[in-house]
Amino acid sequence: MDSTRSQTESPSSLESPAAESALRGKVVTVVGGSRGIGFAIAQAAARAGATVVIIARETARLRVAAKELGGVLTLRADVTQELQTVRAFRVLGGNCGHLDVLVNSAGMFTYKPFERTTIKDWSLNLKGNLTSVFLATRAALPLLVESQGQVVNILSVSSRHAFANCSAYTAAKFGALGLTRVLAEELRPKGIRVSAILPGATNTRLVRAFGFPVDRERLVQPEDVAQAVLSVILAPRHATVAETVITPSGGSV
Ligand SMILES: NC(=O)c1ccc[n+]([C@@H]2O[C@H](COP(=O)([O-])OP(=O)(O)OC[C@H]3O[C@@H](n4cnc5c(N)ncnc54)[C@H](OP(=O)(O)O)[C@@H]3O)[C@@H](O)[C@H]2O)c1
Numbered sequence: 583m584d585s586t587r588s589q590t591e592s593p594s595s596l597e598s599p600a601a602e603s604a605l606r607g608k609v610v611t612v613v614g615g616s617r618g619i620g621f622a623i624a625q626a627a628a629r630a631g632a633t634v635v636i637i638a639r640e641t642a643r644l645r646v647a648a649k650e651l652g653g654v655l656t657l658r659a660d661v662t663q664e665l666q667t668v669r670a671f672r673v674l675g676g677n678c679g680h681l682d683v684l685v686n687s688a689g690m691f692t693y694k695p696f697e698r699t700t701i702k703d704w705s706l707n708l709k710g711n712l713t714s715v716f717l718a719t720r721a722a723l724p725l726l727v728e729s730q731g732q733v734v735n736i737l738s739v740s741s742r743h744a745f746a747n748c749s750a751y752t753a754a755k756f757g758a759l760g761l762t763r764v765l766a767e768e769l770r771p772k773g774i775r776v777s778a779i780l781p782g783a784t785n786t787r788l789v790r791a792f793g794f795p796v797d798r799e800r801l802v803q804p805e806d807v808a809q810a811v812l813s814v815i816l817a818p819r820h821a822t823v824a825e826t827v828i829t830p831s832g833g834s835v
Contacts, residue, residue: 601630602629602630602631603630603631604630604631604816605627605630605631605632605815605816606630606631606632607631607633608631608632608633608682608683609632609633609634609635609678609679609680609681609682609683610624610627610632610633610634610635610682610683610685610815611634611635611636611637611674611681611683611684611685611722612624612627612634612635612636612637612685612687613637613638613661613684613685613686613687613688613714613718614637614638614686614687614688614689614736615634615635615636615637615638615647615654615685615687616636616638616640616643616644616646616647616656617638617643617647617786617787618687618784618786618787618788618804619687619736619781619784619786619804619807619808620636620638620685620687620688620736621636621647621650621651621804622803622804622805622807622808623685623687623736623807623808623811623812624636624647624651624654625650625651625805625808626805626808626809626811626812627683627812627815628651628652628653628654630812630816632682632683633655633678634651634653634654634655635654635655635656635657635674635677635678636648636651636654636655636656636657637656637657637658637659637661637670637688637718638656638658638659638688639658639659639660641658644656644658655674655677655678657670657673657674658670661688661714661717661718662709662710662713662714662717663717664717667717667718667721668721670721671718671721671722671725674725675724675725680725680728680729681722681725681726681729681731682729682731682732683731683732683733683734683815684718684719684722684726684731684732684733684734685733685734685735685736685811686714686715686718686719686733686734686735686736687736688710688714688718689710689711689714689736689738689788690706690707690710690711690788690791691707691748691751691788691791692706692707692748692750692751692791693747693748693751693791693792693793694747694749694750694793695746695747696747696749699749699750703750704750704753706750707750707751707753707754708750708753708754708757710754711751711754711755711757711758712754712755712757712758712761715735715758715761715762716761719733719765726769726774727772727774730772730773730774731774732774732775732776732777732814732815733762733765733769733774733775733776733777734776734777734778734779734811734814734815735758735762735776735777735778735779736778736779736781736807736811737755737758737759737762737778737779737780738751738755738780738781738782739780739781739782739827739829739834740752740755740756741755741756741758741759741778741780742756742759742780742827745834747793759778759780759825762776762777762778766822766824775819775822776822777814777822777823777824777825777826778824778825778826779807779810779811779814779825779826779828780825780826780827780828781802781807781827781828781829782801782802782827782828782829782830782834782835783796783801783802783829783830783834783835784801784802784803784804784806784807785798785799785801785802785803785804786804789801792835794835796835797835800830800832800835801830801835802828802829802830806828807828810826810828814826
């Protein structure tokens with residue numbers, strides 16, 4: 583694995599030498615780390631000194647992301663597919679030896695009235711936003727048990743609130759929050775902390791699927807979510823930040 587690190591500027595809260603080494607020696611894997619929120623999380627973790635692994639489907643974008651991040655391991659896998667997911671975490675274990683933090687940030691979004699939502703839309707949303715969390719977490723579990731690690735799931739305000747025209751996405755994100763809460767209870771005795779981040783509309787590729795124009799400057803920025811993830815990861819072992827909601831200050835779009 584390449585060990586060079588990105589030379590880009592650090593956000594102000596990560597400028598002290600202590601912050602730059604806060605995650606030194608830790609392996610942080612971001613599923614969906616090639617773009618958007620996941621990419622910003624990978625960047626923040628790398629700046630804090632972690633060994634970073636990113637997982638996504640599109641090889642070309644993984645390459646670009648790796649170049650921008652500097653010194654990360656990239657793994658190509660569709661985490662809605664069990665075999666690919668299991669293989670990816672096997673390779674990860676072989677390369678890194680251990681895993682401290684799993685961030686599940688893969689997801690997709692469909693904006694459609696219920697009566698036009700097809701079974702394909704339904705299935706894509708359930709697989710992309712819920713099955714993906716199940717498969718990646720299960721595949722990572724042996725490594726997380728060994729390290730008494732952490733799981734951080736990037737969910738959504740749609741895990742708690744209903745918005746019109748998002749039935750398939752909302753069903754999946756409510757399910758993913760339910761799964762997160764069960765995991766938190768089941769994995770607690772194994773010393774594994776499980777947290778959820780619930781962002782509102784965030785300035786990434788995903789908002790192109792919104793069925794109306796949005797002012798991207800008004801949205802939460804991916805770096806804001808990354809900052810929240812970092813504070814969850816850096817909380818002392820005796821404290822679990824269970825659920826963090828982060829929304830545009832001007833209200834929902
Ligand atoms: N943006 C928002 O407004 C918003 C708001 C609330 C919650 N969220 C949630 O935040 C998470 C990240 O979204 P984002 O806005 O950052 O989206 P994004 O910019 O589209 O990034 C999604 C990332 O996940 C990867 N991915 C998607 N499906 C995958 C799969 N089946 N297997 C492996 N990798 C996969 C993508 O790469 P490939 O396509 O190459 O696989 C990409 O790296 C999602 O769970 C989303 O629901 C987003």
